[in-house]
Amino acid sequence: MILPPFELHNPNSIKEAIEISQKVKNEGFDYVSGGTDLLQNYKNRLNVKPHLISLKNIKETTSIKDFNIGAMVTLDEISKSKILQSNFPGLIEACSQVGSILVRKTATIGGNVLIDNRCYFYNQTPFWRTSLGSCLKAEADECRVIPQKEYCVATFSSDSAPMLVAVDAKYELEGKSGKRIVKSGDFYTHDGIKRNFKDESEIITRIKIPKRTMDLKTGYEKIRVRDTFDYPLVSVAAALKTNKDKKIEDMNIVLGAIGTYPIINKDTTNAFVGEKISNSIIEEISEKIQKKAQPYNNLTMPVSYRKKMVGVLCRRLLKRLTNS
Numbered sequence: 001m002i003l004p005p006f007e008l009h010n011p012n013s014i015k016e017a018i019e020i021s022q023k024v025k026n027e028g029f030d031y032v033s034g035g036t037d038l039l040q041n042y043k044n045r046l047n048v049k050p051h052l053i054s055l056k057n058i059k060e061t062t063s064i065k066d067f068n069i070g071a072m073v074t075l076d077e078i079s080k081s082k083i084l085q086s087n088f089p090g091l092i093e094a095c096s097q098v099g100s101i102l103v104r105k106t107a108t109i110g111g112n113v114l115i116d117n118r119c120y121f122y123n124q125t126p127f128w129r130t131s132l133g134s135c136l137k138a139e140a141d142e143c144r145v146i147p148q149k150e151y152c153v154a155t156f157s158s159d160s161a162p163m164l165v166a167v168d169a170k171y172e173l174e175g176k177s178g179k180r181i182v183k184s185g186d187f188y189t190h191d192g193i194k195r196n197f198k199d200e201s202e203i204i205t206r207i208k209i210p211k212r213t214m215d216l217k218t219g220y221e222k223i224r225v226r227d228t229f230d231y232p233l234v235s236v237a238a239a240l241k242t243n244k245d246k247k248i249e250d251m252n253i254v255l256g257a258i259g260t261y262p263i264i265n266k267d268t269t270n271a272f273v274g275e276k277i278s279n280s281i282i283e284e285i286s287e288k289i290q291k292k293a294q295p296y297n298n299l300t301m302p303v304s305y306r307k308k309m310v311g312v313l314c315r316r317l318l319k320r321l322t323n324s
């Protein structure tokens with residue numbers, strides 16, 4: 001599949017990138033970092049824009065300083081970062097399970113938290129898609145998964161975002177109205193087309209990890225068709241703090257690839273604060289989270305299997321993090 005024509009812009013600073021975005025906004029544009037998600041969609045003629053503004057030459061966002069990760073840092077660089085390896089192993093686990101090594105050498109963390117939501121009826125060639133009449137997220141006005149739905153329920157498929165949400169990371173954004181910082185957990189929306197609350201002109205410049213993450217046990221589990229290559233079909237990110245008596249002081253469990261955004265289970269996990277970690281408590285937590293999970297029927301594996309796997313991954317992850 002070949003790429004469609006577009007005009008490529010190569011700014012050297014964030015300011016210049018935003019200025020270009022304002023000049024071409026009426027014609028339509030996308031920012032592009034590694035291009036590993038966006039250009040696949042372009043090849044499939046999905047929501048192609050006439051202008052691409054590359055963030056590749058912008059040096060301001062290419063390093064990891066303390067707990068601030070530049071948006072252009074690649075997933076491979078994150079996997080090798082000593083500071084993150086010792087203080088945030090969950091992020092290493094999430095990033096090193098994205099696609100394949102070739103993808104991770106190019107793919108950036110900024111692009112990863114912003115990837116397009118996925119759906120069996122959408123991520124297809126134009127020939128496949130239009131033979132069914134296409135759908136709301138592409139060329140038509142009806143959803144193929146839930147026809148009576150007024151919005152798209154394509155699945156949230158980023159591996160790093162559920163882990164970032166679990167530790168309450170923040171995204172730093174810069175756009176035509178200046179800079180702002182948004183909590184990752186408040187950034188995403190239920191609509192699989194809109195996906196998040198980013199203004200069109202805004203660029204994610206940095207991901208800010210709270211210092212308290214170094215006191216947490218963090219981990220990530222994922223199920224996919226091919227372990228060397230694929231997007232998640234279900235994923236679970238956990239951040240946990242226990243005291244010396246193994247009692248839970250704080251716990252976040254966030255699901256990826258289940259809904260249209262990362263699913264936070266704070267009501268369920270808060271109810272277990274103060275409980276001593278044991279196999280039966282882990283069983284109870286996992287069962288409750290599985291029960292609440294409602295995957296949509298729009299990825300390659302059946303909903304019943306993906307729902308069951310929520311419990312399996314939760315149990316596996318909590319046992320691993322607590323040596324139970």
Ligand SMILES: Cc1cc2nc3c(=O)[nH]c(=O)nc-3n(C[C@H](O)[C@H](O)[C@H](O)COP(=O)(O)OP(=O)(O)OC[C@H]3O[C@@H](n4cnc5c(N)ncnc54)[C@H](O)[C@@H]3O)c2cc1C
Pocket residue numbers: 030031032033034035036037038039040055071072075097098099100103106107108109110111112113114115116157158159160202203204205229230231232
């Ligand atoms: C074979 C294959 C397997 C894959 N498997 C996985 C997987 O298992 N898990 C997974 O999470 N992903 C997977 N991906 C998707 C993709 O590789 C990653 O999500 C990657 O991290 C995206 O980053 P990127 O820099 O390439 O983003 P791009 O493709 O450049 O951009 C993605 C989106 O983010 C926007 N964008 C990018 N950077 C910024 C920024 N700094 N500010 C504002 N907007 C921005 C773009 O406009 C676009 O909408 C896979 C891709 C391929 C080709």
Ligand code: SF4
Pocket residue numbers: 118119120121122135136137138142143144145146151152153154192298
């Ligand atoms: S969920 Fe519905 S509207 Fe969204 S991509 Fe799938 S078929 Fe299209």
